[in-house]
Amino acid sequence: MYRAPVDEIAFTLKHVAGLQAAIDAGSLGELSEDLVDAILHEAGRFATEEVAPLHGIGDAHGAVLKDAAVTMPPGWKDLYRRWIDGGWNALSGPEEFGGQGLPTMLGVAALEMWNSGSMAFGIGPTLTMGAVEAIEKHASEALKKTYLEKLVSGEWMGTMNLTEPQAGSDLAALRARAEPVGDGTYRVFGQKIFITYGEHDFTDNIVHLVLARLPDAPAGTRGISLFLVPKFFVEEDGSLGARNDVFCSSIEHKLGIHASPTCTMIYGDGFAGGGQPGAIGWLIGEENKGLACMFTMMNNARLAVGMQGVAIAETATQKAIAFANERRQGKATGYDGDGMAPIVHHPDVQRNLLTMKALTAIARAIAYSCAHATDMAHAGGEAGKHWQERANLLTPIAKAFSTDVGVEVASMGVQVHGGMGFIEETGAASLYRDARIAPIYEGTNGIQAIDLVTRKLPQAGGDHVLGYIGELSEVVDALRDSNLDGFGRTADNLEASLKDFLDATLFLQDQVSDGGLQQALAGATPYLRLFALAAGGVYLAKGAIAEKSAGRIALCRFFAENLVGETRALKERVSLGAESLAAAAAALVAA
Template sequence: MYRAPVEDITFTLKHVAGLKPALDAGTFGDLGEDLVDAILAEAGRFASEEVAPLYKIGDEQGAVLSGADVTTPPGWKELYRRWIDGGWNALSAPEEFGGQALPTMLGVAALEMWNSAAMAFGIGPTLTMGAVEALDKHASPALKAKYLEKLVSGEWMGTMNLTEPQAGSDLNALRARAEPAGDGTYRIFGQKIFITYGEHDFTDNIIHLVLARLPDAPAGTRGLSLFLVPKFLVGDDGALGARNDVFCFGLEHKLGIHASPTCTMIYGDGFEGTAPGAIGWLIGEENKGLACMFTMMNNARLAVGMQGVAVAETATQKALAYANDRRQGNAASYNGNGMALIVHHPDVQRNLLTMKALTQIARAISYSCAHAIDHARVSVGDEAIHWQERANLLTPLAKAFSTDVGVEVASLGLQVHGGMGYIEETGAAALYRDARIAPIYEGTNGIQAIDLVARKLPLGGGEHVHGYIAELKAVANQARTSNLQGFGRTADGLDQALDDLSQATRFLQRLLADGRSDAALAGATPYLRLISLAAGGTYLARGALADQSRIAVCRFFAENLLGEAGALKERVIGGADSLAAAGKTLISA
């Protein structure tokens, strides 16, 4: 059973991602370490004691559709109620609408814990928070007044309606349409698929944010507008009124996160006697819906990255506990009686240490991304631009690398359990199932890599990323000059990986400058992993410099896993031609 690693999380926030210096500098006003510690401890308690025990029933029973109603698994509705009663939904939300306006760093740390305890639970509020942010930034005062307070408290939940059958990664192809009703409202028609928590019994209203096209809107994404469509209309007094014409027509039968209802939503079909056309309100300007939606999406990308971290953490805990309980065979390092605990076998240790190191790296990258988001919000001028660029740079790493790590670590965790890992009762297989969605949704990891190379490497005239690498090199140098023997060849490994990163970065920037985007994109995925490993290894070193008990895992990573960076650099620099040549042979028509 998951036990929230509050100490590890707090340490990483403060001493790796930079929360401690920020608190000391008063960056977040009078927020102090005591309150941070107390919040994280209580979040850890809630996640371990309240959420985690309901994981299994959620996985086994899943969400169930009956008519157009969705019932969540036994106990989940009450869990959600206790969770919002604890104020957790409001943690990072704006104070104006009842939120606690705490830093995103705390928000993602708590989010990690909800997702570690039950990823199918953690994903729901993630979407509400995205809706809150989009409304707060783009909606009219009237819409904010009517909806934000209840979304912040969690009394209502929000959803994000983008995908249609023909339009997943490519939003240009969206077809859902919106017709002006003449009274300032719109009527929405169309089908949306893969809508997470599109329908459920947690709350008595659900606020859908929907991308649709107005009549005569331009083609492509520049013709998309964003609408707010409540499940039940809301009176000026806040009371619920008529049922709106948006209904759930199907639940997907998914590999994992069974308790999270993944809905097909039909807008405007006049179902159950409702007036045809779902009534919606425009958010922001006409044809500027994508920009509004991106507010949600960036937020959601980091949040999905936390799911990768979260599942990796749970899988590591589970495997470590099993390896300290299961006995098989002899091991040179074991002197006790009978069979050795399998944690003594070098091959098992290799799996466990790989899991630990990758989890810590993904966490450090994700928290560092949150740190940048927080600083962008509280800064002004060039500093705000700097931190926003940093957040933009790190978001695809946080999303893609962390979720790849989630899958990799969950798979290793299953392996550590041997045959028991393949049996569903053990619970390791469920993590392997849950983890697999995160590299796909909120922009596939391939798209994150393209975003990183095509849109993030050019930031700051192409210099932002080099500034980041320079910061990392300074940390590597600290490790070298620390004279701490336990580091072994860590500094050599980091220097090499960061040099590889510099070279690969400049190579891709040259390709982009030369207009050879296909060659650059061919190397995007290896590049994303390269920068993540190099940055992550450096974060491990930063943690180890602050706490010497962390040196051993840092060194293991540097001497066992970081060597991949060299191969990745070679792929980035030398892989595109053969990919293009062989790629042609895949096209059947």
């Protein structure tokens, strides 16, 4: 069973990702270390004692649709109620509407824990947060007044309606339409698919944010507008009125996150009865600028999904280590107890467990560093701009690498359990199933890699990422200067990986700026992994230098002497692999 690793989370936040320095410099207002510790401790308790125990029930029962209503698994509605009563939904919400306005760093640390407890639970509020952000930044005062307080507290939940059957990664293909009624509202029509928490019984009302086209809108992404469509209308006094014409027509039968209802939503088919069909919606932001409204919250949503990868990896690692300490098979050097040795003493099992542990640690370090940059970006000015670029740079890594790690580590976790891993009741399999969606949704990992290479590497004329690599090199210098024992060849290996990182970066920057876009696209995915491994190794070193503990030094060295060497092959794949890829790809196209 999951136990929230509160100390590890706190350490990574403070000493790897930069929270301690930010607190000390007063960059985060009046936030104190004590408050941080208290919040993490309490969130850890809730995730461990309240969320995690309901994961298995959620997975087994799933969400159930009947007569357009979705019933959540037994105990889940109460769980959600206790969770919002604890103020957790409001953690990083705006203070003006009842939120606690705490930094993103704390928000993602808590999010990691909810998702470790149960990813199907953690995903719901993430959507609400996205809706809060979009409304806060772009909606009219009237809409804010009506909706924000209840969305911040969690009394109502929010959803994001982008995808249609023909429009997934390519939103230019959207067809949902909105017609002006004449009174400032719109009638929205269309079908949206894969709508997470589109319908459920957690809350009395659900606030849908929906992308749709106005009648005279230009084609493509410049003709998309964003609408707020409540499930129930809200009366002047705040009470709920009539049912709007939006309904869930089906929920998906999925590989994982069974308790998260993935809905097909039908807008404007007249199911609500009464007058004219059409789901009544209110415009958020300007006409035809809906995608820009969505993009303002995209970074945070992507980081949130990245946390799911970290979360699953953490739970899978804990579970595998616990099992390996209990399960006994065979003899092992280094075990001198009675009978068969716990399998944790077998070097091959140790390799799996340490790989899981190291990958989880670097994914977490990258994600928290991304959150730190987001928090620092609020400063504004030159410094704010710098940190926003850093957040932009790290977001695709935090999303894609962490979720790939989630899948890899969950798979290794099943393996460590042997035959028991394949039995559903053991629980390792549910992590392997749940993990698999995170590399797909909120922009597939391929799209993250393309975003990284084509939009993030060119930031600041290409200098931003080079400055980042320079900062990482300084940590390696500090490691050499530290004279700490136990690092072995860590400094040399990390330095070599940073050289690979730099070479590949310069190569791709040249391609992007100089007509080699196909080469850049072909190298994007291996580059993203190279970036993460090279940076991740340095983050482990940073933590090890800060704490000077044998355990952290040993894990860093294991990573540097066993895992980071992959960067060389990745660099070659980036810089030398595109031509053969193009040559071989011809055979893939159906005649």
